Amino acid sequence: MELHGKPKILFSQDEISKRVKELGKVISNDYKDRDIVVISLLRGSFIFAADLIRELEVPVNIDFMTTSSYEHNEISSGIVEIINDVRTDIKDKDVLIVDDIIDSGHTMKKVVEFVGMKEPKSINICVMLDKPSRREADIAPDYVGFTIPDVFIVGYGLNYGDYYRNIPYIFTFDE
Numbered sequence: 001m002e003l004h005g006k007p008k009i010l011f012s013q014d015e016i017s018k019r020v021k022e023l024g025k026v027i028s029n030d031y032k033d034r035d036i037v038v039i040s041l042l043r044g045s046f047i048f049a050a051d052l053i054r055e056l057e058v059p060v061n062i063d064f065m066t067t068s069s070y071e072h073n074e075i076s077s078g079i080v081e082i083i084n085d086v087r088t089d090i091k092d093k094d095v096l097i098v099d100d101i102i103d104s105g106h107t108m109k110k111v112v113e114f115v116g117m118k119e120p121k122s123i124n125i126c127v128m129l130d131k132p133s134r135r136e137a138d139i140a141p142d143y144v145g146f147t148i149p150d151v152f153i154v155g156y157g158l159n160y161g162d163y164y165r166n167i168p169y170i171f172t173f174d175e
Contacts, residue, residue: 005173024055044100047157080110101129105137
């Protein structure tokens with residue numbers, strides 16, 4: 001798939017690495033003396049989640065959920081589907097949901113409600129990118145890598161069509 005427009009780097013690989021290390025320290029401090037279950041939302045968060053859990057200094061159980069609301073569009077359809085559920089029993093456990101981005105908030109709200117029905121001790125949210133100007137659902141992340149304006153972004157797990165998740169930095173397009 002060809003890129004449409006010239007890529008403009010928003011966050012370099014070094015900036016991302018530095019911020020993930022900072023998040024790891026804060027989360028490790030907040031969860032000191034506790035075990036956590038990290039739930040990575042596939043597919044977008046897998047790179048961020050892998051980098052983040054390697055920075056955590058507390059015991060971590062990792063599991064995955066797959067949701068869908070974007071398909072191949074640049075904006076969310078607003079209809080959120082849980083495609084794959086976690087396999088871990090999270091009842092009475094501290095849960096940290098990790099995702100690449102929160103914008104409208106519909107996906108995260110649905111995931112938090114769904115996970116909440118499993119009766120965890122706590123649920124917190126960590127996202128690499130927060131796009132609050134697009135928020136429609138009443139939900140906010142507890143841990144944020146970067147806050148961004150309303151631009152379409154690609155790289156570091158974020159796709160363009162089915163591609164470019166492997167790019168080690170986050171970019172947008174110069175129009």
